[in-house]
Amino acid sequence: MCGIFGYVGKGEDAGRLVLEGLKKLEYRGYDSWGIACLKGRRLEVKKEVGKIGKVAVRFSKSSLGFGQTRWATHGGVTRTNAHPHFDCSGRVAVVHNGIVENYQELKKKFKKSHKIVSQTDTEIIAHLIEEEIESGKSFTEAVRRAFLRLKGLNAVVALNAQSHELAAVKSGSPLVVGLGQSENFVASDSLGIKDRADKVVFLSDGELAILDENRVQLFDAQSGRKKDLKVTPLNWEIKEEGLGRYRHYLIKEIYEQPRVVTRIIKEKGGEAAYLADLIKKSYGTYLVGCGTASYAALAGVYFFSTAAGHHLNFSLGSEFSYAEDFINDRSLVIGISQSGETADIIESLNKAKKKGAKIASLVNVPGSTLYRLSDFPILIGAGQERAVLSTKAFTAQLSILLYTAYVLAGRGADGQKLLNKARRSLQYVLNKESQRKIKKLARVIKDREHLYVIGRGVSYPAALEAALKIKEDSYIHAEGFAAGELKHGVIALIEKGTPCLVLAPHDETFGAALASAMEIKARGGYIIGLSPQDNEIFDYFIKVPDANLASIIPNTAVAQTLAYYLTLLKGYDPDKPRNLAKSVTVK
Numbered sequence: 001m002c003g004i005f006g007y008v009g010k011g012e013d014a015g016r017l018v019l020e021g022l023k024k025l026e027y028r029g030y031d032s033w034g035i036a037c038l039k040g041r042r043l044e045v046k047k048e049v050g051k052i053g054k055v056a057v058r059f060s061k062s063s064l065g066f067g068q069t070r071w072a073t074h075g076g077v078t079r080t081n082a083h084p085h086f087d088c089s090g091r092v093a094v095v096h097n098g099i100v101e102n103y104q105e106l107k108k109k110f111k112k113s114h115k116i117v118s119q120t121d122t123e124i125i126a127h128l129i130e131e132e133i134e135s136g137k138s139f140t141e142a143v144r145r146a147f148l149r150l151k152g153l154n155a156v157v158a159l160n161a162q163s164h165e166l167a168a169v170k171s172g173s174p175l176v177v178g179l180g181q182s183e184n185f186v187a188s189d190s191l192g193i194k195d196r197a198d199k200v201v202f203l204s205d206g207e208l209a210i211l212d213e214n215r216v217q218l219f220d221a222q223s224g225r226k227k228d229l230k231v232t233p234l235n236w237e238i239k240e241e242g243l244g245r246y247r248h249y250l251i252k253e254i255y256e257q258p259r260v261v262t263r264i265i266k267e268k269g270g271e272a273a274y275l276a277d278l279i280k281k282s283y284g285t286y287l288v289g290c291g292t293a294s295y296a297a298l299a300g301v302y303f304f305s306t307a308a309g310h311h312l313n314f315s316l317g318s319e320f321s322y323a324e325d326f327i328n329d330r331s332l333v334i335g336i337s338q339s340g341e342t343a344d345i346i347e348s349l350n351k352a353k354k355k356g357a358k359i360a361s362l363v364n365v366p367g368s369t370l371y372r373l374s375d376f377p378i379l380i381g382a383g384q385e386r387a388v389l390s391t392k393a394f395t396a397q398l399s400i401l402l403y404t405a406y407v408l409a410g411r412g413a414d415g416q417k418l419l420n421k422a423r424r425s426l427q428y429v430l431n432k433e434s435q436r437k438i439k440k441l442a443r444v445i446k447d448r449e450h451l452y453v454i455g456r457g458v459s460y461p462a463a464l465e466a467a468l469k470i471k472e473d474s475y476i477h478a479e480g481f482a483a484g485e486l487k488h489g490v491i492a493l494i495e496k497g498t499p500c501l502v503l504a505p506h507d508e509t510f511g512a513a514l515a516s517a518m519e520i521k522a523r524g525g526y527i528i529g530l531s532p533q534d535n536e537i538f539d540y541f542i543k544v545p546d547a548n549l550a551s552i553i554p555n556t557a558v559a560q561t562l563a564y565y566l567t568l569l570k571g572y573d574p575d576k577p578r579n580l581a582k583s584v585t586v587k
């Protein structure tokens with residue numbers, strides 16, 4: 001959830017490098033930021049509330065520095081709570097990603113003997129290290145001992161102004177050490193360091209790295225014993241794509257979706273066959289994801305049932321670990337994640353792995369934690385997603401799952417045809433005329449407090465995803481429902497004029513979806529139909545050419561663009577909604 005970047009080297013440009021590195025990692029958290037660089041024998045510190053993206057501050061010459069972009073957990077979004085945090089002497093500074101679960105207990109102990117200035121859990125770590133140093137321990141040993149006293153999942157980077165070193169240690173949240181020429185780096189992901197280091201060490205849980213300008217040493221945090229560095233060449237391509245002709249990454253990435261589908265049809269046949277084979281051989285397959293990726297996983301259940309007559313199980317990443325008693329060495333667990341860093345998925349998949357399950361994954365970021373822990377990682381190839389909202393990765397996840405379901409049924413060519421149909425439908429809803437209608441709809445409903453989306457069958461996960469896109473970007477309260485659930489309670493929410501998106505593709509759900517729309521209309525709801533043809537029930541109609549089982553792809557694209565226009569009308573930043581982060585590395 002937070003972006004960490006640290007530099008130690010022979011150069012004198014630590015401040016600028018840390019600032020640039022953090023800008024690349026801003027997607028991980030953006031409510032405040034802070035940087036500390038060594039200037040002479042003191043640390044020069046700059047901290048601010050707000051996003052770091054356009055910040056242009058200058059630092060004095062320095063060869064050691066680090067910083068963090070924060071996504072607040074403990075303590076409000078204030079300058080004081082922004083990282084780094086310091087010990088009483090001001091010589092040890094700490095940045096942190098995670099949650100120190102026992103921080104209250106530790107804070108109580110330190111209250112009298114240490115000067116605590118922030119409300120964060122992080123500051124406690126600096127004082128823990130300080131106590132160890134004061135009792136005569138080396139910096140390495142002090143960080144190691146302090147880390148062992150923390151409960152929870154934590155990535156900690158500490159800077160020692162006296163020894164001119166950085167220490168990085170983690171459990172849960174990711175940290176990568178970059179090995180450069182007379183300079184070394186540590187960052188939350190390799191995106192931050194790939195410009196200056198072509199070799200990296202991915203820290204595993206319980207590993208402690210000590211960096212100075214000449215070398216990186218690795219230790220087992222538990223025992224303190226030295227370990228060999230496992231160096232990985234950073235040879236995968238991470239194409240950083242600019243905005244091009246678009247105003248925001250969100251709309252750019254939405255428009256990239258037809259290309260993503262085409263690429264999957266052309267390039268992912270081998271991987272679809274590979275995944276289908278794994279599913280066929282397994283005794284119980286589980287699709288696991290969080291947020292948008294969980295809706296792709298849920299859609300997968302419908303795809304495999306309808307296209308291949310094959311049952312797959314679905315679980316939210318955050319719930320899977322409570323329901324995996326039945327996992328065994330014949331199970332296949334497929335983690336679905338854009339970032340490959342989502343803590344809830346990593347934790348439950350690690351548990352499944354311990355029980356002997358095989359782990360496959362659909363992941364967009366090469367080298368991510370999920371990618372590395374999987375026995376069978378599959379890259380979905382959606383290209384870098386920079387808007388916080390997941391759009392093209394969702395479409396890629398759906399396309400690969402759909403394709404795989406058809407391959408499993410021995411009908412790969414039909415799967416390709418269907419994906420082509422989805423692509424054409426996508427292009428239709430993204431054309432000028434459709435977008436004009438969606439923009440107009442945004443103007444009609446922008447001041448409504450609540451909005452509902454209903455669908456049946458695979459349009460049920462589509463409804464959940466449509467509602468998520470609208471609420472997380474425009475802050476309008478939007479909920480997605482299985483249309484059949486309406487009369488079991490939800491219908492009580494419908495008032496005169498309540499906008500309700502009805503997903504009504506021409507599939508087996510069509511008649512029943514319209515019947516649900518009628519029930520809403522009879523209670524004053526404003527019916528927005530997404531369907532291949534207009535119908536008298538609809539108060540507003542958006543044509544979505546039929547793509548059968550794949551209609552979830554264009555239907556979601558309508559909601560994505562509606563969310564974008566609503567957000568613009570309300571004057572918010574569509575790429576960085578409040579309170580969110582692109583990579584959710586805390587539980």
Ligand code: F6R
Pocket residue numbers: 290291292293294336337338339340341342345388389390391468469472582583584
């Ligand atoms: C919504 C969104 C989130 C993510 C979720 C999982 O637009 O982006 O709901 O889908 O946090 O993230 P990944 O896919 O990185 O595991």
